[in-house]
Amino acid sequence: MNEAERLVELIPRLRRYARALVGDRASADDLVQDTLERAWAKLHLYRRGTDLRAWLFTVMHNVHVNKVRATRVTDTLDDELPELAQRASQGDTLLLRDLDRAIARLPSEQRAVLLLVTLEEMSYEEVARALGIPTGTVMSRLSRAREKLRTMMLGQGAAAKLKVVR
Amino acid sequence: MSTEPTVTEADLQAYADARLGAERSAEVESWLAARPEEAERVTAYRRLGEALRAAYDPVLAEPVPQQLEAAATPRPSARRIASIAGWIALGALLGALSGWEAHDWRRPAGPLAEGAAMARRAAIAHATYSPEVRHPVEVGADQEEHLVAWLSKRVGTKVRAPKLDEAGMTLVGGRLLPGESGPVALFMYQSAAGRRLTLYIRAEANGQRETAFRYARENNVSVFYWIDRDCGYAISSADLSKDELLRIATLVYKQFES
Numbered sequence: 001m002n003e004a005e006r007l008v009e010l011i012p013r014l015r016r017y018a019r020a021l022v023g024d025r026a027s028a029d030d031l032v033q034d035t036l037e038r039a040w041a042k043l044h045l046y047r048r049g050t051d052l053r054a055w056l057f058t059v060m061h062n063v064h065v066n067k068v069r070a071t072r073v074t075d076t077l078d079d080e081l082p083e084l085a086q087r088a089s090q091g092d093t094l095l096l097r098d099l100d101r102a103i104a105r106l107p108s109e110q111r112a113v114l115l116l117v118t119l120e121e122m123s124y125e126e127v128a129r130a131l132g133i134p135t136g137t138v139m140s141r142l143s144r145a146r147e148k149l150r151t152m153m154l155g156q157g158a159a160a161k162l163k164v165v166r
Numbered sequence: 167m168s169t170e171p172t173v174t175e176a177d178l179q180a181y182a183d184a185r186l187g188a189e190r191s192a193e194v195e196s197w198l199a200a201r202p203e204e205a206e207r208v209t210a211y212r213r214l215g216e217a218l219r220a221a222y223d224p225v226l227a228e229p230v231p232q233q234l235e236a237a238a239t240p241r242p243s244a245r246r247i248a249s250i251a252g253w254i255a256l257g258a259l260l261g262a263l264s265g266w267e268a269h270d271w272r273r274p275a276g277p278l279a280e281g282a283a284m285a286r287r288a289a290i291a292h293a294t295y296s297p298e299v300r301h302p303v304e305v306g307a308d309q310e311e312h313l314v315a316w317l318s319k320r321v322g323t324k325v326r327a328p329k330l331d332e333a334g335m336t337l338v339g340g341r342l343l344p345g346e347s348g349p350v351a352l353f354m355y356q357s358a359a360g361r362r363l364t365l366y367i368r369a370e371a372n373g374q375r376e377t378a379f380r381y382a383r384e385n386n387v388s389v390f391y392w393i394d395r396d397c398g399y400a401i402s403s404a405d406l407s408k409d410e411l412l413r414i415a416t417l418v419y420k421q422f423e424s
Contacts, residue, residue, distance in 0.1 A: 020218070020221070033299070037237050
């Protein structure tokens with residue numbers, strides 16, 4: 001199987017991760033597209049025989065970090081764009097919707113670790129390599145992300161009521 | 167001597183992810199048995215994992231958008247980029263030979279030669295813009311009214327985007343291009359399968375001439391072009407056969423005639 005075929009095969013996984021990472025479908029698919037284009041441009045840097053999936057997630061991580069950086073500059077522009085966000089309507093149940101919102105509120109570096117471990121089921125060492133951080137940092141980010149999510153989910157009932165009052 | 171093993175936070179995370187060996191896992195389990203709060207926390211982490219997978223795994227089953235598949239297999243566009251490079255080189259060469267922008271006494275006069283020059287420009291425009299994935303047009307079909315008003319104003323004659331739905335082509339949008347004697351409108355259409363064609367429209371200063379359909383093939387781009395009073399038209403595609411393109415050219419001609 002050549003690289004192109006393997007790339008195509010990995011698209012659904014890239015999309016799943018991107019959807020959880022950035023929330024709405026349009027931005028997520030944009031991220032996947034930029035990742036694939038970048039992957040082709042940088043394919044000479046990929047070492048054959050190594051894990052293409054891990055390499056792709058590294059590429060996606062870098063593209064995402066650059067995008068987030070760029071978005072900060074163009075925040076005002078984004079405000080004028082029509083609301084494309086699917087985050088709120090992603091899950092049918094209240095739980096999924098709340099979960100989705102809670103994930104969005106995690107710091108992005110914690111979100112990335114949690115999603116790679118949970119959705120991609122990467123080993124901690126693979127996550128460390130993909131994100132270019134020590135394994136110890138993977139563990140601490142994972143721990144913080146989970147604890148934050150847990151408390152958010154625990155407090156969601158009360159928080160929802162507060163929002164209505166406000 | 168303590169019989170209780172040391173359990174770190176990292177162990178608890180790994181336990182939540184079911185990534186510990188059987189022995190270590192049993193140790194953590196007995197450690198948790200004496201600490202109900204910690205046990206509850208770890209259980210919550212496992213549930214979170216399940217909820218995450220339940221929320222996002224359905225994305226795996228969604229059909230992959232065509233543009234993503236195209237981005238993963240960029241061979242055709244690599245070929246197209248090569249063809250654009252060829253076009254640019256050809257354009258530079260022709261420009262050098264015949265004075266691309268300026269009027270040149272060496273250039274044969276008459277509508278035929280002019281038409282051929284238009285076809286060449288239209289083919290270059292097609293080769294340049296049709297491979298674009300992200301920015302094929304300046305103004306999208308969602309703002310068609312604005313697009314048509316803007317292009318009409320700049321081109322200096324009333325242009326509009328023909329409806330090509332019966333040929334399976336829908337409007338993507340359009341852009342303004344520099345032409346030999348003024349701005350030119352370029353509309354882009356796309357089929358459901360992603361095949362594209364572009365319609366190049368320029369104002370005719372003379373306004374009285376009419377020509378028959380002419381066919382040109384430049385590199386891999388097929389072009390049908392004609393002049394009909396106020397406007398010169400060239401319809402180009404690298405994706406459609408000559409027959410398909412002729413059918414669409416006829417459709418365009420009929421719509422502008424009426």
